[in-house]
Amino acid sequence: MALSCQKDSYLKELNSKVVCCEKAQCQMIINGKKSKINGFEVILEDTILFPEGGGQPYDLGTLNDIPVLKVTRRGDKAVHFTETDLEVSKDVHIKVDWHRRFDHMQQHTGQHLISALAESIFNFSTTSWNLGEKTSFIELDTPEIKDKDLQQLEDTVNEKILAGLSVTPQLFYDKDDPEWKKASCRGLPADHVGPIRVVRIEDVDNNLCCGTHLSSLSHLQCIKLLGGEKGKKGKTNLVFVAGKRVLDYLGRSYSVEKALTPILNGPLDKQVELADKAIKGLKASQKSCTNLLRDLAVMEARLFNMMVDKPPLYSIHRKEGDNEYMNIIATEIEDDTPCFLTTGEEKGSGMFLLCGPPQFLTQAQKKVMELLEGKGACSGGRLRGKANKLSNRSEVEKYLLNLLSES
Known part of the structure; x- marks a missing residue:
C-alpha cells in the first residue's frame, strides 16, 4: 500500500x-x-x-x-x-508539521531536478545525496565541477522552474511492468513491499522515489548552487539550497555582510581583500608578540640570575604567556633553582610548569596538582600541564617554600 x-x-x-x-x-x-x-x-x-x-x-x-x-x-x-x-x-x-514538510518537498524535488540535468548535460551521475538542516548536497560521480559548468547547470535548473513543469507521482503495482523499469533507479530496497513509485518531472526525469514532492517546479521558487566541495575519492559534493532556503541563506549572508562592513571598514565587494589584509596584519602582529615574549622570558631569567640574594623559588605568572615562554625561563634560570611558572587567567584556568631537583619534584607533584586541580605529567625534569584553579597559586607558592625550607 x-x-x-x-x-x-x-x-x-x-x-x-x-x-x-x-x-x-x-x-x-x-x-x-x-x-x-x-x-x-x-x-x-x-x-x-x-x-x-x-x-x-x-x-x-x-x-x-x-x-x-x-x-x-x-x-x-x-x-x-x-x-x-x-x-x-x-x-x-x-x-x-507543514513548514518542515514543505521544506523537505522543495529540497527533494530540487535534488531530482539538479541530478537529472547534471546527468543529461554533463553526464555526472548522482551516487547519493543529503538533505541537511540549512543546506543540502548531491554527491556527483565526477572529481570536479568547473565554474562555467556550475553556472550553466544553475541557469538551466532555474529555467525549468520558471517554465513551471509538472511533477507527478506514478504508482506501478506490478513488479514486472516494463514501464517503471524505464525510470532511473539504483535498485529497490531489499525489504520493499507494495507498489513501486516513480516520480516524473515533465520532459526532464523519471525516477524511482518514495519521498514527498511538489506538484509543480514553480513551487520550488528558485535554486542556488553554492558550489562543489571535495567528496569521497573521485566524487564531488554539489551544495545547494532550494525554495525558502534561498531567502533564508540570502538573509543570513546579508546579516553577516552588514556586521562585517563596519569591522572591515569597506563594502561587500572589498571585504575579501580587506579581510585578507587584516589576517596578514594579525599574523604579523602575533609573530612580533611571540618574539617579544621570547625576549621577555630571557630577560626575566637573566634579571633573576643577576640577583645577589636569590629567593629559594623563582615564581612568576604572566597572563599572556605560553608554554614556550615558561620553557625558556626554566631553561635560562641557573643553579637548579626551582621554578613555579603559570600563564592564563589568574582566577580561572591556564597552564603551569614546575621544575627543580628530582627529589623536590617527586615530593611536590601530588600536592601541586591537587591545589591547582591540574592535569599533566612529569618529563625531562619538569612537571607541566593544565591548571583549572589558578586562584590557588599563592597557596602553591607557600607550600613550595615550606617544602624547600624543610629540605
Missing part, C-alpha cells in the same frame, strides 16, 4: 485508525547526544507522516495533538514513535 503522504504530498491533515500500539524505546539525538527514550510504536491504517527514506528525513506532526517524535519504515508500514500510548481500533486525527 502506498501511504497518503506519497499519493498526495500536500495533505496536511488526515483521519486514520490505530492498528497497533506497543511499548518501545527510540534512540534520538538530543542536544547533540544519543539518548534512548521510552515510548510507544504506533502503526496506523494510513498516514500523512512520511517515514525516513530515499535520502529524506522523517516528518514531524501530531496524532490527536500528541507529538510524533520520529517516523520509520517497516515494510510498507509507517511506524510512529510517541511518548503516549493510543488505543487500538480508535480513530486518530493526524496533522503534519
Whole structure:
C-alpha cells in the first residue's frame, strides 16, 4: 500500500485508525547526544507522516495533538514513535508539521531536478545525496565541477522552474511492468513491499522515489548552487539550497555582510581583500608578540640570575604567556633553582610548569596538582600541564617554600 503522504504530498491533515500500539524505546539525538527514550510504536491504517527514506528525513506532526517524535519504515508500514500510548481500533486525527514538510518537498524535488540535468548535460551521475538542516548536497560521480559548468547547470535548473513543469507521482503495482523499469533507479530496497513509485518531472526525469514532492517546479521558487566541495575519492559534493532556503541563506549572508562592513571598514565587494589584509596584519602582529615574549622570558631569567640574594623559588605568572615562554625561563634560570611558572587567567584556568631537583619534584607533584586541580605529567625534569584553579597559586607558592625550607 502506498501511504497518503506519497499519493498526495500536500495533505496536511488526515483521519486514520490505530492498528497497533506497543511499548518501545527510540534512540534520538538530543542536544547533540544519543539518548534512548521510552515510548510507544504506533502503526496506523494510513498516514500523512512520511517515514525516513530515499535520502529524506522523517516528518514531524501530531496524532490527536500528541507529538510524533520520529517516523520509520517497516515494510510498507509507517511506524510512529510517541511518548503516549493510543488505543487500538480508535480513530486518530493526524496533522503534519507543514513548514518542515514543505521544506523537505522543495529540497527533494530540487535534488531530482539538479541530478537529472547534471546527468543529461554533463553526464555526472548522482551516487547519493543529503538533505541537511540549512543546506543540502548531491554527491556527483565526477572529481570536479568547473565554474562555467556550475553556472550553466544553475541557469538551466532555474529555467525549468520558471517554465513551471509538472511533477507527478506514478504508482506501478506490478513488479514486472516494463514501464517503471524505464525510470532511473539504483535498485529497490531489499525489504520493499507494495507498489513501486516513480516520480516524473515533465520532459526532464523519471525516477524511482518514495519521498514527498511538489506538484509543480514553480513551487520550488528558485535554486542556488553554492558550489562543489571535495567528496569521497573521485566524487564531488554539489551544495545547494532550494525554495525558502534561498531567502533564508540570502538573509543570513546579508546579516553577516552588514556586521562585517563596519569591522572591515569597506563594502561587500572589498571585504575579501580587506579581510585578507587584516589576517596578514594579525599574523604579523602575533609573530612580533611571540618574539617579544621570547625576549621577555630571557630577560626575566637573566634579571633573576643577576640577583645577589636569590629567593629559594623563582615564581612568576604572566597572563599572556605560553608554554614556550615558561620553557625558556626554566631553561635560562641557573643553579637548579626551582621554578613555579603559570600563564592564563589568574582566577580561572591556564597552564603551569614546575621544575627543580628530582627529589623536590617527586615530593611536590601530588600536592601541586591537587591545589591547582591540574592535569599533566612529569618529563625531562619538569612537571607541566593544565591548571583549572589558578586562584590557588599563592597557596602553591607557600607550600613550595615550606617544602624547600624543610629540605
